[in-house]
Amino acid sequence: MLDRVAEEIYRCLRCGWCREKVMEETRRVCPAREILGFESSFARGRVLLARGILEGEIGYSEKLVERMYTCLGCGACKTHCPLEVDTVEIFRAMREDAVKKGVPLPKPLAEVNRVIGDCGNPFGKPAGDRRVPAESLHLPQEGEVFYFAGCYDTLRNPSVFKNAVELMRKAGARPAYLADGERCCGVPQIWNGSTDLARELAGHNIEKLVKAGAKRVVMSCAGCYNAFGHFYNYLWGRLPFEVIHITQFLAEKIEDGSLQVDTLENACPGGVTYHDPCHLGRHMGVYEEPRILIKKMFPGSFREMPRNRENAWCCGGGAVVFPYLTQYSLKISEQRADEAAGVGSGTIITACPSCVSVLRIPARKRKIEVVNLLDVLVRAVK
Ligand code: SF4
Numbered sequence: 498m499l500d501r502v503a504e505e506i507y508r509c510l511r512c513g514w515c516r517e518k519v520m521e522e523t524r525r526v527c528p529a530r531e532i533l534g535f536e537s538s539f540a541r542g543r544v545l546l547a548r549g550i551l552e553g554e555i556g557y558s559e560k561l562v563e564r565m566y567t568c569l570g571c572g573a574c575k576t577h578c579p580l581e582v583d584t585v586e587i588f589r590a591m592r593e594d595a596v597k598k599g600v601p602l603p604k605p606l607a608e609v610n611r612v613i614g615d616c617g618n619p620f621g622k623p624a625g626d627r628r629v630p631a632e633s634l635h636l637p638q639e640g641e642v643f644y645f646a647g648c649y650d651t652l653r654n655p656s657v658f659k660n661a662v663e664l665m666r667k668a669g670a671r672p673a674y675l676a677d678g679e680r681c682c683g684v685p686q687i688w689n690g691s692t693d694l695a696r697e698l699a700g701h702n703i704e705k706l707v708k709a710g711a712k713r714v715v716m717s718c719a720g721c722y723n724a725f726g727h728f729y730n731y732l733w734g735r736l737p738f739e740v741i742h743i744t745q746f747l748a749e750k751i752e753d754g755s756l757q758v759d760t761l762e763n764a765c766p767g768g769v770t771y772h773d774p775c776h777l778g779r780h781m782g783v784y785e786e787p788r789i790l791i792k793k794m795f796p797g798s799f800r801e802m803p804r805n806r807e808n809a810w811c812c813g814g815g816a817v818v819f820p821y822l823t824q825y826s827l828k829i830s831e832q833r834a835d836e837a838a839g840v841g842s843g844t845i846i847t848a849c850p851s852c853v854s855v856l857r858i859p860a861r862k863r864k865i866e867v868v869n870l871l872d873v874l875v876r877a878v879k
């Protein structure tokens with residue numbers, strides 16, 4: 498399995514820019530290294546471990562496996578590598594390789610696989626629960642424009658689900674929804690190395706959408722968007738429909754004049770800032786569209802955190818680390834909440850349900866609100 502990334506592994510020159518980038522200022526790159534220290538926690542060391550495995554010098558010891566699963570998949574090392582080494586794909590390939598060789602997954606990750614394999618979602622809910630947030634919305638199950646809501650926004654955040662549909666309708670779309678035909682996008686398995694299960698979930702979702710006539714699929718979850726927009730191509734080849742994040746969809750509608758957004762200045766005391774989800778920003782290159790929407794609402798009180806766009810610090814919940822290493826994950830999210838407090842913001846707006854749930858914990862202590870962009874935007878759209 499590591500053969501497929503051998504070229505990437507050998508391109509690493511061990512320069513160390515994936516630890517700290519020294520330009521106009523010294524910029525820390527890797528959140529794992531900030532918390533854990535040691536060479537093996539940031540990309541240079543991790544790539545060297547991959548090389549050791551590729552060349553048969555070392556195997557998947559308990560310690561190595563433990564370290565392997567501390568990577569958040571945030572992609573900062575890949576973005577900052579001057580040689581553009583695809584570090585993220587190397588780390589994913591290592592996990593795939595370990596799973597293929599029968600190395601047991603850490604227990605909480607194996608449990609996530611079991612629950613998703615049984616129920617099609619990570620929360621152990623029956624498939625029929627996916628109909629609940631859509632109950633009074635009368636969504637068709639066939640159509641050209643689809644809303645793929647994802648497990649979080651269907652089963653945990655029904656307000657986001659309803660607001661996504663309302664906003665799409667106000668922008669002139671008539672979204673369809675798979676309801677209990679939808680399954681988890683497979684992003685936890687894509688990151689934990691369980692590629693067979695990821696491929697099965699992806700195949701199911703693609704088949705259902707194609708049969709239902711989808712030409713354009715809109716997602717409110719950054720993880721689902723990353724899975725469909727990038728990894729599904731790797732798992733199944735080129736998709737027969739377009740995939741787009743809802744912030745892109747809505748920004749496009751503002752531009753063509755079909756959506757009007759009012760200001761909400763003063764609605765969020767202390768002003769707002771934006772946290773770039775890694776899956777949406779670094780992994781998919783969507784930085785500006787969420788800002789277009791936020792600046793329409795808060796033209797005077799929006800402030801950037803010092804680390805934004807490709808430099809954004811991970812929320813701490815990447816690569817399903819939160820249920821597995823909760824305290825470690827929270828240390829990283831504390832650093833992000835401090836950064837929001839540092840620019841004096843009373844509200845962090847973001848565009849990923851997982852970032853919202855992880856950041857809320859440290860933000861609460863600092864009296865900062867964390868909200869999904871759609872829950873604010875719905876108040877500003879006529
Ligand atoms: S991964 Fe890139 S930035 Fe990191 S040590 Fe290797 S070449 Fe340098």
Ligand code: SF4
Nearest residue numbers: 527568569571572574
């Ligand atoms: S993906 Fe993020 S957490 Fe993992 S090694 Fe790279 S910078 Fe560190």
